Amino acid sequence: MLDLFVPVVPDERQHPIFRMLLQPSNAPERAVIDAWASGFVDRCGKFTKEFQTTFESSFWELYVHAALRASGAQIDFSHASPDFVVSTPTSFVVEATIAGPAQGQPPAFGPGPPVVPTDLNEFNRQAILRLCNSLSAKSTRFLSYYAGLPHVKDKPFVIALAPFDRPSAHLASHRALNAALYGVYDDEEATLRERSAEILRYDISSVSKHAGASVPVGLFTSTAYRQVSAVVYSALATWGKVRALADAPERHTAYQTLHPNPTSIVPRYRVSQQGAYREHLLDGLYVAHNPYADYPLPLATFDSAHVARFVPIAGRAVELHMPADFLLWRQLWTLQPQGDASTHRGQRDG
Template sequence: MLDLFTPRFRKEKLHNHFRLISADPDYAKAQPIIQNWATGLLDRRGESQKFINEFQTTFNSSMWELYLNRALIDLGCSVDFSKSAPDFFVRGPGNYEFNIEAVVSDQPPTAKQQKTFNEQDFKTRGALKLAGKIRDKLDLYRGSNGKKHPYSSMSHVRDRPFVIAIAPFDSDLSLTQNNELINMVLLGLTPPVLEGPDLGKQDKMTSLRKPSGAQVDMGVFTNDSFKEISAVFFSTLGTFGKAVVESKIDRLVRATRYRVIDKDRIAPGSELWQVGTHRFQFAALNYLLTQRRESEHQIGGADMLIQHSSFHRETHLDGLQVYFNPYAEVPFDPKFPWPVEIALNYYDVESGEHIQAHPDGALVSRQVYEITPAYIRLLLGRYGFIR
């Protein structure tokens, strides 16, 4: 297999993340993991050299394709790389065929991070970028703007589900957004209220305003305006951090997992399902904060974990979310055998509700830090383990 990591360009042309992975001995263990993700992907005729060049110079979009390629293998799928477009012509279990076009919302190479952080601006900007990238790929499918060979005209695309796989890389903080911004774009839902009597409540929204003043539609899966898209795959976790935790490099991992259980399945006296906020330390560098709230039949909430990477468990598919378009011309097969860790999202046309089929333990977010006293103090302080 062609080697992703032998530098092909002068140092100043290499992407910062690629430079770090290829030069820092700490990350040597992550290289064979990422190389393994490329299985089959580098066999595409005429495309492999271009792919490696982009991986080394622009990085993020290639990293996302590498993540997806491995995810498809774990889903029990194969990819026919004789088709040059869209990015993945997939054959799943039972010979079920569909196409995936991959895209990231990236920042231009010259982008400067703003010195002051405004959460509302960050969310608006991030949602507009996601919406713009999804629209661009829909235009490729439709053949808008005079494109000569739209995806819809290709025989292997016609009458098969068309999926857009998108990940946000548009700012240094874009991977902290969980699924809030994609929920704005696809389902027209504002971020949930985080405290007070309206805890968890989400309002509806129909559009966001660009800096130019133009309005951009939100909630594109709540009507038939994007009916050519069967589903969207989304993750903030299909990143270099995934390769770091898969390689078990010595790192500090901060992760959040969604938790839910039927009350009749809770063992009597279970400390981990106590309602409210509780903190546990199981070992050196193995901390858990539980947040639990009660509904009629269930206890739900979240686990926040701060752990040495040797304690952290994460599959390649952890963090992958799928959104189904109820208005799709070619719906994605509802009987597709999804592995347990994947979070599925539906929109109920009758009730206008977002239906989250998220498994107990679904990985919501994860960041990786060097193990330094400063990071340990920062994380333990943030979650109330030290004052």
């Protein structure tokens, strides 16, 4: 069992969320993460140090571990890499990664509430670029190294990806993912401007990086990424997920959530109080299948009432299968007693 919460680095090197987790009032949150880590094997001997210092990538890896187990996967930790070698009920391998901030940009965790973007197109452009950067890096790593490993050969290769590229990253939902993988862009700015009754959606082939340069998108619309079988993605596997799963009935927390609306482009909005709110580990999780994959991931692998899936259909197109009550977005507010520094002084978390 990992001793994640026994400090192994000095206070000044600890990540702000790790320091927050050490607060006595956050014992229920520590219990959630310890449960995610149950059965996890630190094969490199530095996981705890990375969890305490850089946090997000290790946190996401623990979430992926918990999600795999919740989906019935048996994990073989006898191999050093990739991150997860799944043996049953179907055999595939998973490499976990995050989309981090661009150089010089603020980290995902910072003081105060996340800033709501004023230009959705610019927000989406940056989010798409960060996702493509991470997907490209892991695809290259697969081709140069993982593909040659005997325990990886002839198995589906899955990239588990989460956006931690800015303080408001959890607002991205699946818009950037759809554009990066399938070249389909939802233009919310135009939809709002024209007061359209439907989301204005169109195909794109690239996104501008800077003047004179662009990055190709639609990675799953040709054989270019055929080595990647699927992408598992969540923008909501965050501190808010831990809060939502923690057993803390005495907390004064309000949860704002959005869910699909079959009759309108405006999602259904809910507000729930602590004690009445329920969230599943897999809520907010997407599985995006590659219709051009050399080794397709079986569609039943993450078949759950909590998971949305981009599923291949005729002609190698895909369609989004989303549960009726799928968790599109979550924001929570926790009021803390005066002087308690365990959260953002009563401010909001995603």
